[in-house]
Amino acid sequence: MINLAIVASHPIQYYAPLFQRIIQESDLKIKVFYLWDFGITNQIDRGFQQSLKWDISLLDGYEFEFVSNTSKDKGTHHLFGLQNPTLTNQVLGFNPDAILLTVSYNYASIYKFLWELRNHNIPIIFRGDSHRILAKQDLKSKIKRLIIAKIFQNFAACLYVGKANYDYFRYHHVPEHQLFFTPHAIDNQRFSDANINLQEKVKLWKQELGIPLDSQVILFAGKFEEKKCPLDLIQAFIHAQLPSVSFLLVGSGVLESAIQDFAVQNQHIYLAPFQNQSLMPLTYAMGDIFVLPSYGASETWGLAINEAMCMGKPVIVSNHVGCAADLVKPFENGLIFEAGNVDALTDCLREAMSDRNRLKRWGEESKKIIANYSYDHVIAGLKQALKAVLK
Missing domain, CATH: 3.40.50.2000 (Glycogen Phosphorylase B;)
Structure with missing residues (x-):
């Protein structure tokens, strides 16, 4: 049985059914650590410009816990929107064999988390969906490339969701053998x-x-x-x-x-x-x-x-x-x-x-x-990544 800790920004309608599906796998035990409670409580959505709470269950069927967010302006719209001082201790309390990040690294809480885990020898897998369809070649972009490539060195594997995302990881020097296809999927x-x-x-x-x-x-x-x-x-x-x-x-x-x-x-x-x-x-x-x-x-x-x-x-x-x-x-x-x-x-x-x-x-x-962009395909890619990092 593999203990997989999953760090997520907040309950998301596209991920909750995936987590429910993962626990059906006999060799995976997961626990999801949420950094914010958007989606299950009435809060203003900045894009829709109105208060909303999703009307489907996002927390049933899998193990989870919320990590206290101390940010004064909670959210995923800025660097300091996720500040979770107890994240590392809570994740380590699960005794994970591996950690999956489904949240962007570009938050104060995640930078702190990566720093605190540097000596724990727990492989971290990162799943992102960024792309470079609008690529720039100016000095700022070149410096940014070096910084992101350095951050990606913290990850034992990266899960890419599609062709443009694959190119993004390769551009930032992620070795091909550390890349695993987990297509973006819905229920x-x-x-x-x-x-x-x-x-x-x-x-x-x-x-x-x-x-x-x-x-x-x-x-x-x-x-x-x-x-x-x-x-x-x-x-x-x-x-x-x-x-x-x-x-x-x-x-x-x-x-x-x-x-x-x-x-x-x-x-x-x-x-x-x-x-x-x-x-x-x-x-x-x-x-x-x-x-x-x-x-x-x-x-x-x-x-x-x-x-x-x-x-x-x-x-x-x-x-x-x-x-x-x-x-x-x-x-x-x-x-x-x-x-x-x-x-x-x-x-x-x-x-x-x-x-x-x-x-x-x-x-x-x-x-x-x-039909080829399903949760089963996501889990297959995740398992390949876990097999590679837990040798």
């Missing part, structure tokens, strides 16, 4: 199972929103914020002039007022409020295609694409979205466009919506592709 089963018998609910919600029942729907769901570029998508939709196609935006955030203004001016643009986790399968079921037009380096993967594909949806993503190279096969299950290029996005919308039957085939292909 595929929850979304696949929910996809059955949703059509009647889709009709009812369309009627409530005023969307014509025979209209195809382009869907955006997420935070209404600059990096996700919902305003670019609105402009592209308006320019595309698509017959019998509606555009539904689901979510909230700082751009909500601007988005509402467009919806008032265009009868084919519809808004729905933020939907909690239990309603996300229905949200994806509303769309005939899902679009994530993000710009910049901070869309490290885009797990909404996993969710949409589990629901059998074709997808359009910008080339800044981390999962683009892994999950989107142009003209097989979707399209990729140049981030920030509204004309290119307009062309993608026109192309995708020009053939209803082809769009359905793309959706079927999405389901096939995403």
